[in-house]
Amino acid sequence: VAGPPAPIGRIALASALVAGLIAVALAVTVVNYRNAVDARQRAADAMGDVAAARSAEKYLARERETVGDAVLGLHPFRSDLLAPRALLRSELSTVGIAEPSERRLVRAALRANEGVNAIFADATRLEDRRLAAFRIFDLRLDRWQEGVLAPLRLLVSANNRELALIEASATRSSRRAFLFAIFAGAIAIAGGLGFGMYADSLVREIAARNKQLRRLDRMKDDFVSAVSHELRTPLTSIRGYLDLLLDGEAGSLTDEQHHFLTIAGRNADRLLRVAGDLLFVAQVEAGTFSLQRQPGELDELVRQAVDAARPAAAEKGVELEAEPDGLFEVDVDHARLAQVLDNLLSNAVKFTPAGGHVTVRTRRRGESVALEVVDDGMGMSESELEHLFQRFYRTSGAIGQAIQGTGLGLTIAKAIVEAHDGRISVMSSPGDGTTFSVELPLVRALVAA
Amino acid sequence: VSETEPRSRPLVLVADDDRDILQLVSFRLERADYEVVQANDGEEALRLVKELRPDLAVLDLMMPKLNGYEVIREIRRDEETKAIPVILLTARVQEADVARGFEAGADDYLKKPFSPQELRARVQAILGRR
Numbered sequence: 001v002a003g004p005p006a007p008i009g010r011i012a013l014a015s016a017l018v019a020g021l022i023a024v025a026l027a028v029t030v031v032n033y034r035n036a037v038d039a040r041q042r043a044a045d046a047m048g049d050v051a052a053a054r055s056a057e058k059y060l061a062r063e064r065e066t067v068g069d070a071v072l073g074l075h076p077f078r079s080d081l082l083a084p085r086a087l088l089r090s091e092l093s094t095v096g097i098a099e100p101s102e103r104r105l106v107r108a109a110l111r112a113n114e115g116v117n118a119i120f121a122d123a124t125r126l127e128d129r130r131l132a133a134f135r136i137f138d139l140r141l142d143r144w145q146e147g148v149l150a151p152l153r154l155l156v157s158a159n160n161r162e163l164a165l166i167e168a169s170a171t172r173s174s175r176r177a178f179l180f181a182i183f184a185g186a187i188a189i190a191g192g193l194g195f196g197m198y199a200d201s202l203v204r205e206i207a208a209r210n211k212q213l214r215r216l217d218r219m220k221d222d223f224v225s226a227v228s229h230e231l232r233t234p235l236t237s238i239r240g241y242l243d244l245l246l247d248g249e250a251g252s253l254t255d256e257q258h259h260f261l262t263i264a265g266r267n268a269d270r271l272l273r274v275a276g277d278l279l280f281v282a283q284v285e286a287g288t289f290s291l292q293r294q295p296g297e298l299d300e301l302v303r304q305a306v307d308a309a310r311p312a313a314a315e316k317g318v319e320l321e322a323e324p325d326g327l328f329e330v331d332v333d334h335a336r337l338a339q340v341l342d343n344l345l346s347n348a349v350k351f352t353p354a355g356g357h358v359t360v361r362t363r364r365r366g367e368s369v370a371l372e373v374v375d376d377g378m379g380m381s382e383s384e385l386e387h388l389f390q391r392f393y394r395t396s397g398a399i400g401q402a403i404q405g406t407g408l409g410l411t412i413a414k415a416i417v418e419a420h421d422g423r424i425s426v427m428s429s430p431g432d433g434t435t436f437s438v439e440l441p442l443v444r445a446l447v448a449a
Numbered sequence: 450v451s452e453t454e455p456r457s458r459p460l461v462l463v464a465d466d467d468r469d470i471l472q473l474v475s476f477r478l479e480r481a482d483y484e485v486v487q488a489n490d491g492e493e494a495l496r497l498v499k500e501l502r503p504d505l506a507v508l509d510l511m512m513p514k515l516n517g518y519e520v521i522r523e524i525r526r527d528e529e530t531k532a533i534p535v536i537l538l539t540a541r542v543q544e545a546d547v548a549r550g551f552e553a554g555a556d557d558y559l560k561k562p563f564s565p566q567e568l569r570a571r572v573q574a575i576l577g578r579r
Contacts, residue, residue, distance in 0.1 A: 236562040
């Protein structure tokens, strides 16, 4: 199934997109929130300015009262009025007025007082003083009007305008921050929902695909089982009727007739084995083959397999020996392990020329027992060893010398050994023989090696 | 052949939809000195079992109309026939099929292909047991 990469790519892309959108929305939110906070700070400052301007106005009102009192002779003329600068400054400092506004105010106040001081210095007589007082009053009034009050009013109105602007900008910023926060949340929710729905559909799709695969697997299983059945039934007839002829049920046979019928029978058997091997491989792949384990001595299983392989070895002129090295108890499916041994031994005999040797050894290897089938036959190249346990693989030697086989024997051997939690491996080089090694978990060693 | 007549030789019913195998098995059993009656499908097999009460039934697993499992179940359901031993003939070699055969009530099974010796030995084992 070549499906998975595409959906995973799509998920990654969608996740990145959603994450990006959320990040952008959050960034906009943060920037706007900061703007709003800054605007609020500036608004607070401006409000301080306004407060200072108001207090300055209050001060002016008080001063006018004092001057008025002085003019009417109701109140002694206070000398501190001559230097309103300090008063003004202290007045300003109590409200923590902003620097530019302060300078403007102070400068205005000073300008007003300079004129006052000059006029007052010239007036020596009471009448003059009174006159001077009026003049001062007028002058101060004018000067305060134009120098202090007007700028103050301007300042207040400017501050008010600025305040309104800042307020508006702060409101806009915080509204934007709020909108984008909602936007980010909405994207996150939509992304989450979309992702969830997509993941759900993907899981469903995978489940459906798995179901289909299982169905196909079952179909293949049924198919192989049916083919095996369909092959087996006619082969049963062929084998059965050949046996009838060979048993002389249809009259006595000449030696040649007997020989030919024997060959036909051997080939019917071969076809039956192929059908059986195919069925077995299909069962292994479908996972429907199971082991019937039973404790037993490995040595005994080896002896039986060697005995079974002896006629073929003798016919080919290959010397076959068993060299057990101690008695080992193993927990195995005896019929299946016999199948492994038969496969390995028949291979060794098939690929070893006349006069060669095939030896079966057993030895302890840690918590396992190793069973080795060693031959001094034709051997194999490294590139062939790589494919040796693949289904239907046949070595160049097997094909070149027309050695019979389906290329399923070692696949089956490997499946059986691995089902026993064992390991099968091979060592070989061309012309130098081959050693197959099967490692099986050891129950116990009955006789120390 | 009639159920009331005393039999000199044991009667074996053989059922298989494959005529070649049916004749092969019949021939081998006749050679082993059994009397044989043949059926070509499950329904005929069941009818003959009820009519003739054979000493043994050799049934193929895959047959039209009634398969081997169904025939065994019917035989076991009837008081009159439930003691008749049954050997299943099967070309299917999966363990589950064999287990299912025993569950249905088979006494033994024989995998195709089988040697004449194996057939004779299994039939003798069951009929000798009685």
